[in-house]
Amino acid sequence: MTLFSLDHLSVRRAGKSVVDDVTLSVQAGECVGLIGPNGAGKTTLMRAALGLLPHEGSSNLARLPLGERARQAAFLPQNRDIHWPVTVDAVVALGRAAQGSGKLHAEDRRAIDRALARMGLADYRDRIATALSGGEQARVLIARALAQETPLLLADEPVAGLDPEAQLRTMQVFADLAREGRGIVVSIHDLGLAARFCTRLVVLHHGRVVLDAPPREVLSDPRLSEVFGIRGFLADTPDGPVFQPMAVTR
Ligand SMILES: Nc1ncnc2c1ncn2[C@@H]1O[C@H](COP(=O)(O)OP(=O)(O)OP(=O)(O)O)[C@@H](O)[C@H]1O
Numbered sequence: 001m002t003l004f005s006l007d008h009l010s011v012r013r014a015g016k017s018v019v020d021d022v023t024l025s026v027q028a029g030e031c032v033g034l035i036g037p038n039g040a041g042k043t044t045l046m047r048a049a050l051g052l053l054p055h056e057g058s059s060n061l062a063r064l065p066l067g068e069r070a071r072q073a074a075f076l077p078q079n080r081d082i083h084w085p086v087t088v089d090a091v092v093a094l095g096r097a098a099q100g101s102g103k104l105h106a107e108d109r110r111a112i113d114r115a116l117a118r119m120g121l122a123d124y125r126d127r128i129a130t131a132l133s134g135g136e137q138a139r140v141l142i143a144r145a146l147a148q149e150t151p152l153l154l155a156d157e158p159v160a161g162l163d164p165e166a167q168l169r170t171m172q173v174f175a176d177l178a179r180e181g182r183g184i185v186v187s188i189h190d191l192g193l194a195a196r197f198c199t200r201l202v203v204l205h206h207g208r209v210v211l212d213a214p215p216r217e218v219l220s221d222p223r224l225s226e227v228f229g230i231r232g233f234l235a236d237t238p239d240g241p242v243f244q245p246m247a248v249t250r
Pocket residue numbers: 013014018036037038039040041042043044045
């Protein structure tokens with residue numbers, strides 16, 4: 001089942017083409033890593049796909065009325081500041097606001113508990129969110145997005161600033177959700193984590209999709225070094241593929 005589809009999506013910002021004619025679809029069961037150098041257009045692509053930026057071409061999400069869009073897709077933006085001195089539980093509960101009337105029902109409570117458990121935050125639920133470390137706050141916001149329990153999750157650099165355990169835990173959660181039949185689109189700079197946990201990698205360069213294939217194929221493609229300006233080491237291990245950037249090539 002197709003959960004996400006972009007058809008010739010283009011975005012211009014300040015007169016410059018930032019996303020250029022992107023056609024892409026994501027099926028249930030896929031965890032798609034959106035990779036590309038700084039400024040490649042990853043954030044712009046996600047925001048336009050969600051209807052948050054003017055664009056040409058079409059996105060199945062941008063076409064939906066607001067309430068329906070929130071039931072179809074959760075979005076974890078890159079900016080992860082929490083401004084309200086409320087409990088972790090209350091922040092995660094906001095993820096349910098789009099799903100119903102605003103009043104929490106038993107099913108909402110269960111979704112909040114599942115999200116807290118998935119992110120290892122059960123013991124944090126009564127802590128004041130603004131009094132947590134940056135990485136802990138980031139995990140709370142991931143839990144808020146998970147609590148929406150939408151068919152599709154778009155996450156913009158969710159593991160930036162997280163410690164290794166939280167990075168692995170988060171990527172494992174995304175991989176598990178995909179295996180459970182959801183669709184994930186995750187922008188990520190850590191190509192090693194992308195190799196391990198994504199089912200497919202889409203490489204964006206100057207706003208265009210230049211590679212779209214399973215991780216091993218993408219990470220061994222000579223075009224990768226042109227795009228990123230690096231040479232990497234790719235190997236198979238019992239835990240899955242590993243990729244380590246080794247040297248700058250330009
Ligand atoms: N509001 C804006 N006005 C003009 N140009 C913008 C604006 N926002 C982004 N851009 C430009 O669009 C391009 C893509 O930016 P975007 O944030 O989508 O890249 P990204 O791939 O997410 O980068 P990063 O990995 O650094 O987060 C960049 O060249 C950026 O300078």
